[in-house]
Amino acid sequence: MAPARPTIRFLLGDAPDDLHRPRHRRYGQRRGASSWPVLVVIATLVILGLLIASLVERPSSPVANQTGASSAEQSLMIYCAASNREVMEAVRADYEQDFGIPVQVQYGASQTLLASLEVSKSGDLYLPADDSFLGRARERDLIDDDFALADMKAVVAVPKGNPKQIAKLDDLLRDKIRVAQGSSEATAIGKVTKAALEATGKWEALEQHTAVFKTTVNEVANDVKLGAVDAGIVYGPVLHDYDTLEGLSISELASIQSRVAVALLKSSTRPQAAVRFARYLSAQDKGLVRYREFGFDPVEGDPWSEQPELTLYAGSMLRPAIEETITEFERREGVKVTRVYNGCGILVAQMKAGEVPDAYFACDVEFMNQVQDIFPSPESVSQNELVILVEKGNPHGIKSLKDLSHPGLRVGIGHEKQCAMGWITQRTFTESGLQTELMKNVVVQTPTGDMLVNQMRSGSLDAAVAYLSNAAGAAEFLDAIRIQGIPCSVATQPYGVAAGSNHRQLAERLLRAIRTQSSKEKFTSEGFRWLEGQRSADE
Amino acid sequence: MSDVETGVPPESPPASTIGTAESKRTNRAKRAHRAGSDLPFLALMGALGGGYLLLILALLAADIAYTSPAHFVAALSKPEIRFAVRLTLISCTISALLSIWVATPLGYLLSRFQFRGRWLIDTALDVPVVLPPLVIGLSLLILFHLPIAGGKLDDWFQQTLGFRVTFRQPAVILAQFAVACAFAVQTMRVTFDQIDPRAEQVALTLGCRRSQAFLQVVLPQAWRGLIAAFTIAWARSLGEFGPILVFAGATRMRTEVLSTTVFLELSVGRLEAAVAVSLMMVMAAMAVLGIVRLLGARVN
Numbered sequence: 085m086a087p088a089r090p091t092i093r094f095l096l097g098d099a100p101d102d103l104h105r106p107r108h109r110r111y112g113q114r115r116g117a118s119s120w121p122v123l124v125v126i127a128t129l130v131i132l133g134l135l136i137a138s139l140v141e142r143p144s145s146p147v148a149n150q151t152g153a154s155s156a157e158q159s160l161m162i163y164c165a166a167s168n169r170e171v172m173e174a175v176r177a178d179y180e181q182d183f184g185i186p187v188q189v190q191y192g193a194s195q196t197l198l199a200s201l202e203v204s205k206s207g208d209l210y211l212p213a214d215d216s217f218l219g220r221a222r223e224r225d226l227i228d229d230d231f232a233l234a235d236m237k238a239v240v241a242v243p244k245g246n247p248k249q250i251a252k253l254d255d256l257l258r259d260k261i262r263v264a265q266g267s268s269e270a271t272a273i274g275k276v277t278k279a280a281l282e283a284t285g286k287w288e289a290l291e292q293h294t295a296v297f298k299t300t301v302n303e304v305a306n307d308v309k310l311g312a313v314d315a316g317i318v319y320g321p322v323l324h325d326y327d328t329l330e331g332l333s334i335s336e337l338a339s340i341q342s343r344v345a346v347a348l349l350k351s352s353t354r355p356q357a358a359v360r361f362a363r364y365l366s367a368q369d370k371g372l373v374r375y376r377e378f379g380f381d382p383v384e385g386d387p388w389s390e391q392p393e394l395t396l397y398a399g400s401m402l403r404p405a406i407e408e409t410i411t412e413f414e415r416r417e418g419v420k421v422t423r424v425y426n427g428c429g430i431l432v433a434q435m436k437a438g439e440v441p442d443a444y445f446a447c448d449v450e451f452m453n454q455v456q457d458i459f460p461s462p463e464s465v466s467q468n469e470l471v472i473l474v475e476k477g478n479p480h481g482i483k484s485l486k487d488l489s490h491p492g493l494r495v496g497i498g499h500e501k502q503c504a505m506g507w508i509t510q511r512t513f514t515e516s517g518l519q520t521e522l523m524k525n526v527v528v529q530t531p532t533g534d535m536l537v538n539q540m541r542s543g544s545l546d547a548a549v550a551y552l553s554n555a556a557g558a559a560e561f562l563d564a565i566r567i568q569g570i571p572c573s574v575a576t577q578p579y580g581v582a583a584g585s586n587h588r589q590l591a592e593r594l595l596r597a598i599r600t601q602s603s604k605e606k607f608t609s610e611g612f613r614w615l616e617g618q619r620s621a622d623e
Numbered sequence: 624m625s626d627v628e629t630g631v632p633p634e635s636p637p638a639s640t641i642g643t644a645e646s647k648r649t650n651r652a653k654r655a656h657r658a659g660s661d662l663p664f665l666a667l668m669g670a671l672g673g674g675y676l677l678l679i680l681a682l683l684a685a686d687i688a689y690t691s692p693a694h695f696v697a698a699l700s701k702p703e704i705r706f707a708v709r710l711t712l713i714s715c716t717i718s719a720l721l722s723i724w725v726a727t728p729l730g731y732l733l734s735r736f737q738f739r740g741r742w743l744i745d746t747a748l749d750v751p752v753v754l755p756p757l758v759i760g761l762s763l764l765i766l767f768h769l770p771i772a773g774g775k776l777d778d779w780f781q782q783t784l785g786f787r788v789t790f791r792q793p794a795v796i797l798a799q800f801a802v803a804c805a806f807a808v809q810t811m812r813v814t815f816d817q818i819d820p821r822a823e824q825v826a827l828t829l830g831c832r833r834s835q836a837f838l839q840v841v842l843p844q845a846w847r848g849l850i851a852a853f854t855i856a857w858a859r860s861l862g863e864f865g866p867i868l869v870f871a872g873a874t875r876m877r878t879e880v881l882s883t884t885v886f887l888e889l890s891v892g893r894l895e896a897a898v899a900v901s902l903m904m905v906m907a908a909m910a911v912l913g914i915v916r917l918l919g920a921r922v923n
Contacts, residue, residue: 120843121838121839121842121843122838125838128720128723128724131716131720132717132720132721132724135713135716135717135720136717138713139710139713139714139717139792161790166886166887166890166891167890167891169887169890169891170891188874188875188877189874189875190790190872190873190874191873191887191890192868192872192873193890196757196868196869199761199869200761200764200869200870200872203761203764203765203768204764204767204768204777204789204790205768206789206790300890302889302890302891302892303889305892306889306892306894309892309894310894322892325891325892325893326892
């Protein structure tokens with residue numbers, strides 16, 4: 085009985101009109117509109133509509149407007165670590181001013197960004213706080229190539245003036261000093277600090293003494309700023325925005341540093357534009373100026389150039405293996421690569437005469453050694469094997485080098501001065517102890533192996549000593565016979581970047597393009613043996 | 624939740640029972656020691672409750688002390704922050720309104736109808752409340768990019784409706800809505816639970832259709848619950864940050880809302896700016912929620 089009372093009262097009190105409604109329920113109800121709940125319902129819909137409409141006109145936002153039409157779709161999308169935001173905003177403003185091309189940047193924690201780009205498979209560039217994230221991205225096949233930008237060194241952040249007199253690592257372990265660090269799982273700084281200090285046996289003591297581990301390096305700096313801790317281990321550039329803090333370089337942390345690099349995402353729908361921005365960002369006279377300004381140690385970048393031109397000298401034998409990769413590289417990077425293919429001896433002579441390319445892909449280490457002063461740290465990419473090429477079916481029954489000395493055979497070899505192949509052939513002949521006998525039958529010495537193959541096919545030679553790769557294109561007409569037991573019959577192809585080149589980064593990237601899986605497949609199908617990445621001195 | 628409790632009509636039976644119990648006690652109290660006996664009790668209650676109020680005020684005071692008017696002006700003068708303020712207000716209101724639109728029917732149905740498997744729905748509705756917000760963002764992202772029947776939801780939106788969701792403004796609203804709505808549903812459900820179905824049944828016997836009974840009888844009684852659900856949804860949306868970061872990103876002038884601004888400022892160590900923006904959020908929230916509550920009280 086009791087529960088009904090308040091409701092009836094409510095009806096009477098609040099809506100006297102309604103009291104009569106139920107009696108003639110069919111009439112007056114529909115268009116009445118006098119009942120306010122219906123009004124409220126309609127009102128919320130109207131408000132909702134208006135609000136959504138106000139957002140819809142939004143896409144032409146102020147930034148996009150500066151540069152005009154349909155920019156939202158054309159603009160680049162960059163995932164950038166929040167710690168790089170200041171410098172990125174500066175470079176972005178420069179870029180938009182220089183070229184009028186809008187750049188959208190999404191900031192966040194490196195790991196979060198990695199997760200979202202992995203799921204969404206969209207965006208053009210990824211710039212994490214530390215290149216270890218690029219390793220992870222590469223493992224998941226998300227990125228194409230990367231552009232090194234700068235290094236960050238570890239420092240101890242303390243309030244300005246260093247009130248606690250911290251000078252060495254042991255000072256951090258003092259009783260009254262509270263220390264904050266980045267988590268060694270979640271943050272790059274934590275990871276590298278732990279690795280470095282573990283090596284010197286100091287980690288455990290510091291770990292014990294650390295008051296708090298934070299999930300980002302900025303949180304560590306924030307703790308120092310707020311006075312929650314006395315010191316924190318952070319990257320130097322992080323402190324750029326903290327007026328009240330200073331970074332102490334202490335010897336135990338001197339070896340700790342991380343590399344910042346920006347990577348081209350495989351999901352990019354406009355890789356050319358993306359690479360162009362990445363080149364701008366990594367140009368020594370553009371983006372890297374900003375990086376230096378914001379306290380980073382920038383790498384030695386290429387100078388900015390709208391469409392850089394790269395000159396590559398390469399042994400002719402490499403042409404079929406690299407040509408396609410280079411064309412693809414040109415398209416992606418928006419650059420022009422001038423290729424000069426020739427016998428390596430000729431190329432070396434040209435270089436000695438003063439014509440120095442940006443990069444040199446030699447047929448053999450020997451021909452790289454001759455110009456070592458120009459290319460200080462070459463990397464070996466592939467190997468090639470010297471073989472005896474004979475007509476299909478081997479009508480002369482040639483089984484070894486010795487058989488080539490049969491009287492009457494017409495043998496072709498490479499020119500010993502003009503190409504690596506010829507040089508190696510001579511060495512092989514000498515090692516076999518048959519040089520004079522073999523040379524009697526040599527009727528032609530050519531500067532490239534391709535010429536030998538052509539002469540074989542035209543029937544003017546019975547046999548030729550050339551690279552296995554030379555025969556790859558003519559497998560229908562020729563057989564290859566392995567030269568047994570002479571190790572120097574194998575040539576190794578190194579790639580070097582000229583020390584004095586203006587496009588060193590670009591040339592390095594070309595090397596990385598040559599080192600990719602798809603390039604590897606071309607090399608092996610052309611008869612080369614692939615050498616897995618062996619970075620020499622430079623890294 | 625206090626708003627929900629006040630959603631009960633003033634003269635509801637439990638209140639009157641308490642009233643009689645109290646009067647009995649006061650009678651007895653009168654005999655023992657006449658006055659002031661309630662004072663220690665009320666003081667304790669006041670101290671316990673006031674402690675929390677004090678904490679909130681102290682937090683605000685600390686924030687205000689840490690920043691300065693100059694930081695406010697600096698923050699407000701930036702176009703991207705003004706954009707974030709605008710987007711925040713609009714997106715929160717949209718997601719709160721959408722939440723009400725979904726939570727009212729859902730709360731009503733769950734409150735009025737018993738059916739098998741209802742516990743399952745209840746549990747499902749708790750998911751957004753218990754799940755870490757970051758996971759909701761990630762789940763949304765996955766949902767929109769999962770190849771379903773040869774296409775992706777995000778592409779479908781682009782082709783059919785002409786706009787993308789992921790990393791755009793709809794994503795902000797959806798991320799806010801996904802979390803806020805769960806809270807609104809809970810509020811609405813408690814509201815309808817506390818409204819006596821008797822009146823509605825009476826209306827039905829008097830010849831109302833269910834829709835009429837709902838609009839004419841139930842909804843007016845649920846008014847304060849609606850206001851409460853709206854405010855909770857709005858406030859949740861305002862504070863929402865994890866899912867937005869993952870699903871909508873923090874792109875300047877596009878999907879940056881105030882909560883992500885705070886994160887961004889904090890992540891480059893500009894604590895003063897972060898605090899200034901936070902205080903701006905507090906003021907915006909107080910203004911909007913104050914207006915809504917006032918409006919609610921007036922209509923009631």
